[in-house]
Amino acid sequence: NAGVTQTPKFRILKIGQSMTLQCTQDMNHNYMYWYRQDPGMGLKLIYYSVGAGITDKGEVPNGYNVSRSTTEDFPLRLELAAPSQTSVYFCASTEFEDSPLHFGNGTRLTVT
């Protein structure tokens, strides 16, 4: 059981480039989340999904897009990378609304 898998682990982008952070879970969880962690800060919610085909904005959605075409996958898209998006990105999932979150190991993104 792999749990929540995030790829890549590290990435360096130039300003204005685009990329997709991948997140896959093999636990058949309905709820999935994207958080970002800036240096010295706690995690902030970017987007979340309560099931396939349903997504909603979190606290800091600007500059990002998501889709949820399957239960397993919840990719996060950066269209025009900016230095302010330099951060560590965490994907998480949970089976029920009341259950603990399972986190991936994060993607460290640097935009220069």
Added chain:
Amino acid sequence: AQTVTQSQPEMSVQEAETVTLSCTYDTSESDYYLFWYKQPPSRQMILVIRQEAYKQQNATENRFSVNFQKAAKSFSLKISDSQLGDAAMYFCAYRSDYGNNRLAFGKGNQVVVIP
């Protein structure tokens, strides 16, 4: 939006001693959940302990326990018999009972364990 405040950026503790991390939060809700997560240098987020607001009894998990003061909106974590493996960032988090399991995190406390 709920805010979670952790005001002690770094705490040092001798191995085998006890350390307490403070957390306060701001909410107008009566039903919610509180969590402490541990983040070691590996970056992995590990759930340490969870407290339901409707429970008066403080949660415990082995060497980890909390002091939950609902009226004061305070949720401290006590680590007893500290071990080298406890060295990590610790994040306090709040979850509304109605919010699709979305978490609001504090900025974290760095715990340093001195051998």
